[in-house]
Amino acid sequence: MKFNDLLKESLSSLKANKLRTGLTMLGIIIGVASVISMISLGEGSKISIQRSIESLGSNNLIVFPGIVQPGRGFIASGRGGAEVLKIKDVEELRKIENIIAISPEIQRRFQIVSEVGNNINSTVLGISSDFFIVRNIQIANGEKISEDNVKSFSRVAVLGSNITKDLFGDINPLGKKIRINNLSFRVIGVMQPKGSTGFVSYDDFILVPYSVMQKQLAGTEYFNSIAVKVDSKENIEKVRGEIEERLVKLHNVSEPDFSIFSQEDILSTLTSVINTFTIFLSFIAGISLVVGGIGIMNMMLTSVTERTREIGLRKAIGAKRNDILKQILLESIFITLIGGLVGIILGSTITFVVGKIANINILISIKAILISVFISTLIGMIFGYYPAKKASNLDPIEALKYE
Amino acid sequence: MIELKNITKVYKTGEVETTALKNINLKIERSEFVAIMGPSGSGKSTLMHIIGLLDRPTSGEYFLEGINVNRLSDNELANLRNKKIGFVFQAFYLLPRKNVLENVILPTIYSGLDQELREKKAKKALKDSAFPENFIYHYPNQLSGGMMQRVAIARALVNDPEIILADEPTGNLDTKTGEVIMHTLQKLNLEKGITIVLITHEEYIAQHAEKIIKIRDGEIIAEEKVKNRKILYYNNEI
Numbered sequence: 001m002k003f004n005d006l007l008k009e010s011l012s013s014l015k016a017n018k019l020r021t022g023l024t025m026l027g028i029i030i031g032v033a034s035v036i037s038m039i040s041l042g043e044g045s046k047i048s049i050q051r052s053i054e055s056l057g058s059n060n061l062i063v064f065p066g067i068v069q070p071g072r073g074f075i076a077s078g079r080g081g082a083e084v085l086k087i088k089d090v091e092e093l094r095k096i097e098n099i100i101a102i103s104p105e106i107q108r109r110f111q112i113v114s115e116v117g118n119n120i121n122s123t124v125l126g127i128s129s130d131f132f133i134v135r136n137i138q139i140a141n142g143e144k145i146s147e148d149n150v151k152s153f154s155r156v157a158v159l160g161s162n163i164t165k166d167l168f169g170d171i172n173p174l175g176k177k178i179r180i181n182n183l184s185f186r187v188i189g190v191m192q193p194k195g196s197t198g199f200v201s202y203d204d205f206i207l208v209p210y211s212v213m214q215k216q217l218a219g220t221e222y223f224n225s226i227a228v229k230v231d232s233k234e235n236i237e238k239v240r241g242e243i244e245e246r247l248v249k250l251h252n253v254s255e256p257d258f259s260i261f262s263q264e265d266i267l268s269t270l271t272s273v274i275n276t277f278t279i280f281l282s283f284i285a286g287i288s289l290v291v292g293g294i295g296i297m298n299m300m301l302t303s304v305t306e307r308t309r310e311i312g313l314r315k316a317i318g319a320k321r322n323d324i325l326k327q328i329l330l331e332s333i334f335i336t337l338i339g340g341l342v343g344i345i346l347g348s349t350i351t352f353v354v355g356k357i358a359n360i361n362i363l364i365s366i367k368a369i370l371i372s373v374f375i376s377t378l379i380g381m382i383f384g385y386y387p388a389k390k391a392s393n394l395d396p397i398e399a400l401k402y403e
Numbered sequence: 404m405i406e407l408k409n410i411t412k413v414y415k416t417g418e419v420e421t422t423a424l425k426n427i428n429l430k431i432e433r434s435e436f437v438a439i440m441g442p443s444g445s446g447k448s449t450l451m452h453i454i455g456l457l458d459r460p461t462s463g464e465y466f467l468e469g470i471n472v473n474r475l476s477d478n479e480l481a482n483l484r485n486k487k488i489g490f491v492f493q494a495f496y497l498l499p500r501k502n503v504l505e506n507v508i509l510p511t512i513y514s515g516l517d518q519e520l521r522e523k524k525a526k527k528a529l530k531d532s533a534f535p536e537n538f539i540y541h542y543p544n545q546l547s548g549g550m551m552q553r554v555a556i557a558r559a560l561v562n563d564p565e566i567i568l569a570d571e572p573t574g575n576l577d578t579k580t581g582e583v584i585m586h587t588l589q590k591l592n593l594e595k596g597i598t599i600v601l602i603t604h605e606e607y608i609a610q611h612a613e614k615i616i617k618i619r620d621g622e623i624i625a626e627e628k629v630k631n632r633k634i635l636y637y638n639n640e641i
Binding site: 001013016313322323400 | 481490496
């Protein structure tokens with residue numbers, strides 16, 4: 001039997017029952033569409049996390065006070081739970097030759113009032129001039145906080161882009177006064193908007209010299225973290241070891257009372273969380289594909305039973321077992337293939353629309369498309385095989401007598 | 404042409420064994436018109452299934468054109484059914500989704516004939532079975548019983564078979580239409596030399612054949628020439 005005859009016979013029996021074919025196909029369409037959207041959203045968020053982590057600056061190591069237990073993850077650790085990092089530590093780290101910039105950071109939330117009367121509560125970050133290098137922050141307007149500002153306890157502030165809007169609206173904030181915790185600061189710069197970087201957005205921050213922050217605002221001599229920039233990727237592990245060695249010695253402890261994270265640590269933690277989530281969601285979506293497959297088997301069994309006499313006749317007039325097997329199998333593969341293609345279009349559209357509305361990154365990957373086409377065709381073959389086998393094994397005499 | 408030697412067929416249903424055919428010896432020559440007659444349960448249908456290669460005997464040998472078909476595989480049997488045998492059934496067995504022409508074309512799909520040739524042969528077969536030409540795109544449910552049986556005969560003819568096996572072809576038709584169908588079969592037998600094996604339980608229908616083989620309880624009880632054969636074939640008819 002020629003292939004295009006097979007195709008014609010298969011199509012004509014599918015067409016004979018359009019509603020049933022359509023409903024069965026719907027099961028596959030929904031399954032494939034959900035698998036596609038889950039994988040696409042997962043891949044998309046992985047990429048956006050990657051981008052935002054990288055936009056924080058590359059080759060960075062961040063020292064946090066306290067110990068983060070392995071397995072608990074970076075996010076679970078309470079920042080600033082312990083107080084061990086002081087200016088002494090910064091001086092010590094300056095001795096490491098592969099470190100090109102050191103940014104000690106201390107953050108608190110304060111009530112902030114602008115000259116024009118707007119009043120908000122936001123995060124104030126005490127920094128050194130290296131902050132801009134390490135964290136890869138650009139100034140849109142005005143100037144950065146300098147080392148002189150730190151040394152001379154200048155009450156100056158650099159505003160995040162969102163904060164600027166909240167405090168001043170459309171007024172140019174440069175040279176204007178704001179009050180942080182009732183202390184007056186002069187605005188000297190506005191940061192370039194950066195967008196969310198996963199878990200922090202500097203657009204919502206106010207930067208002040210750390211000296212002012214420590215002495216006049218927070219009343220502490222400790223830092224929440226020290227971020228350092230290493231000269232090259234290859235030296236990161238070496239520098240990590242050196243930091244640990246030096247700080248353990250400086251703190252005069254046997255075990256480190258601080259934790260060091262690299263960008264890769266953070267990235268891999270987040271990526272693995274997203275991966276787990278994506279797999280979980282795809283698995284649930286995959287269940288609907290299997291249910292769709294059972295729908296196909298159900299439909300094909302009904303259709304084979306209904307066509308018992310037809311199959312008997314076909315065999316009597318010369319159809320071989322294989323001709324019947326192929327025809328029935330092709331019918332179910334056809335349903336899954338068309339269902340799969342429609343599902344891909346539907347899934348991509350849904351993903352695209354959701355991505356646009358919710359403003360999340362999406363990535364409709366060829367991988368996801370190939371996987372779902374492959375899986376749906378496989379399902380067609382697996383769930384179509386039993387009915388097809390059953391049909392091909394029918395005894396023509398019995399089949400012709402079937403009422 | 405057809406030669407059965409000691410054919411026995413035993414059916415097993417659980418523990419119970421039923422012997423449908425006992426030591427059948429039978430010879431049908433090329434271009435013969437033979438009627439196999441017997442009451443229901445006599446084994447005539449089983450005999451037809453074996454002759455038609457739809458079933459295999461439990462023991463004995465079956466030679467079709469000198470070939471021992473016992474040794475052939477299922478696929479080879481399907482091939483022989485497709486090329487050498489045409490079936491005409493009591494219930495017609497036309498596919499309701501296909502029109503007349505498509506129904507007739509069906510066997511040629513399994514013999515891998517070219518598209519053009521198929522249609523040509525199908526139209527020829529419909530003409531040979533005296534099916535009215537302007538109905539060939541109608542669907543079976545739009546036809547009368549007699550017309551449906553003509554479509555079935557055309558379907559049996561389309562691959563130029565050597566044998567037509569007709570299993571109670573007039574069973575679902577009224578007497579007059581039945582006679583017209585018998586007429587068509589006689590014409591095919593006389594004009595084209597196609598061997599015809601007719602299965603029936605009606606004496607009247609059997610008398611259209613040249614020879615009647617009577618079967619009862621799985622055994623041939625008589626084999627006789629028809630003395631006053633009903634010949635409905637006239638030269639001036641189509």
